[in-house]
Amino acid sequence: xxxxxxxxxxxxxxxxxxxxxxxxxxxxxxxxxxxxxxxxxxxxxxxxxxxxxxxxxxxxxxxxxxxxxxxxxxxxxxxxxxxxxxxxxxxxxxxxxxxxxxxxxxxxxxx
Amino acid sequence: xxxxxxxxxxxxxxxxxxxxxxxxxxxxxxxxxxxxxxxxxxxxxxxxxxxxxxxxxxxxxxxxxxxxxxxxxxxxxxxxxxxxxxxxxxxxxxxxxxxxxxxxxxxxxxxxxxx
Numbered sequence: 147x148x149x150x151x152x153x154x155x156x157x158x159x160x161x162x163x164x165x166x167x168x169x170x171x172x173x174x175x176x177x178x179x180x181x182x183x184x185x186x187x188x189x190x191x192x193x194x195x196x197x198x199x200x201x202x203x204x205x206x207x208x209x210x211x212x213x214x215x216x217x218x219x220x221x222x223x224x225x226x227x228x229x230x231x232x233x234x235x236x237x238x239x240x241x242x243x244x245x246x247x248x249x250x251x252x253x254x255x256x257x
Numbered sequence: 258x259x260x261x262x263x264x265x266x267x268x269x270x271x272x273x274x275x276x277x278x279x280x281x282x283x284x285x286x287x288x289x290x291x292x293x294x295x296x297x298x299x300x301x302x303x304x305x306x307x308x309x310x311x312x313x314x315x316x317x318x319x320x321x322x323x324x325x326x327x328x329x330x331x332x333x334x335x336x337x338x339x340x341x342x343x344x345x346x347x348x349x350x351x352x353x354x355x356x357x358x359x360x361x362x363x364x365x366x367x368x369x370x371x372x
Contacts, residue, residue: 180360189261189347189363190300233300244290244313245361249299 149173150236152248159255162223167251169234170216177237179217180245181210184231193232224255259284261364263348269370275336278367282329282350288312289331290361291323294345303346306331335369343371 153168171179178197182190194203196212203210207228209220219232231252235245262281270276282289290313291303302315306325323333329350335342345368349361 182363187365187368189349189365190361192360192362195360235300242313244302244305244315246302247292247300 149238149246150234150248152232152234152251154251155249156252157254159221159224159253161225161255161257164220164222164224166221167219167232167253168216169219169236169248171234171236172215173236173238173241173246175239177239177243178245179212179237180235181208181217181219182233182235184233184250190233221253224253226255226257229253229255261348261350261362263346263364263367265367266365267368267370269372270338271372272338272340274338275334276338276369277332277334278346278348278369280331280333280348280350280364282331282348283352283362286350286352286362287329288351289325289329290349290351291331291333292347292349293317294347294366295343300347303333338371340371343369345369 149172151170178195180195181193183193184190194210199214201212207222211218231250233250234248237243237245264279288307290305293301304323305313309325320336325331345366347363347366349363351361
């Protein structure tokens with residue numbers, strides 16, 4: 147069973163159509179949860195770190211939230227340049243600090 | 258501030274050959290991690306080096322090895338290449354000296370194709 151599951155695998159939106167991406171995790175204790183953005187042919191780019199349930203972080207049209215078992219990446223009024231794969235990664239408390247990555251959500255925003 | 262630099266960006270090898278990939282971390286970053294990314298498995302952790310010592314290792318066979326030099330630059334080597342080794346190999350550096358939370362800064366990757 148994957149420790150980090152992202153859904154949906156792929157998402158197509160029209161420009162301006164807000165939506166949310168989900169990242170659920172099964173680790174017993176969370177040290178940190180990370181969101182990254184990856185453009186085709188490039189390495190992932192760091193977006194946010196969340197540490198505790200109830201925490202929220204915002205950057206431009208993106209807002210990340212965290213509960214005890216999942217995180218959401220909300221995209222408000224997306225633009226075509228927001229098209230990318232969004233990766234979630236989890237660090238387990240008490241274990242190796244190496245983050246475990248989900249398989250990502252591929253987002254395409256049509257103009 | 259220069260980012261993480263990986264070379265070569267693209268390479269094609271045949272089965273049985275070996276390959277060496279290079280990574281120069283962000284100046285001042287002493288932790289370097291390597292990941293393999295494939296469409297089927299996503300991002301899989303290979304190993305992490307700090308101050309020339311391997312601190313963590315993922316579940317990959319011994320054909321995958323790495324090292325770090327005194328200037329924090331790192332190399333990874335894959336021997337006896339198999340078709341399944343075709344992937345994007347990503348290097349990431351981090352500024353944290355102790356094992357803990359902290360974001361990773363990735364390079365653009367080395368795209369390896371094994372024929």
